[in-house]
Amino acid sequence: MGDIPDDATGDILGKIYEYFLGKFALSEGQGGGEFFTPTSVVKYMVEVIEPYHGKLFDPACGSAGMFVQSAQFIERHKSHYGDENKAIYVTGQHKTGETVKLAKMNLLINGLKCEIKEANTFTDDLDCVGQYDYVMANPPFNVKDVKLDMVKNKPYFNKYGIPQNKSKSTGSGKEDKDTIPNANYLWINLFATSLNESGRAALVMPNSASDARHSEQEIRIRLLENGLISQMTRTCFIR
Secondary structure (H helix, E strand, O other), rough: OOOOOOOHHHHHHHHHHHHHHHHHHHHOOOHHHHHOOHHHHHHHHHHHHHOOOOOEEEEOOOOOOOHHHHHHHHHHHHHHOHHHHOOOEEEEEEOOHHHHHHHHHHHHHHHHEEEEEEEOOOOOOOOOOOEEEEEEEEOOOOOOOOOOHHHHOHHHHHOOOOOOOOOOOOOOHHHOEEEOOOOHHHHHHHHHHHHEEEEEEEEEHHHHHHOOOOOHHHHHHHHHOOOOOEOOOOOOEEE
């Protein structure tokens, strides 16, 4: 820390913060993804959807690294688009209060206008449909404890179909008809419905989401038929 100059800028402080955050994610193993998405992945997402200005949403924002990368993207391209395009406003939430504090610190260091709150995306009501120019997210994968009744009537989860277990529960170890088999396609529904007419989204999903069967496959077909999927890698892009 003694090597940091007295006139260090917010960018330098941000890099220091990112370094230690990355070390923390590695120390946590696989669970560290809740706090940190690799910078190379975020840069790729940002370069594809090009969030120059407007409203950016991440309902599982973690430490807000995606927001910071968006601001850095604008900084790199401002000579082509003018300073007014730095007017980006970010909205995010996370279910863990400690992580929300990390996100707010990260955004403060990088000088971004934002609204970050502690909330559970599945249980709390959202005012998000058609509200955003951009969505970027790396949500938790394969969440299995979401109650069907909690989400089935919410338009941002059900527009393209609700993922459901394919058979009735008949005993121990069987599928539970009262829960979602996993929440991957709840997230995808949410991201797609949160966009305005010209909006674009980039999201990280597990490989299994691209070839899931049954109700998830039906949702994927609807997304394709509606022209919402522009490309898919391990990182999935919507429109």
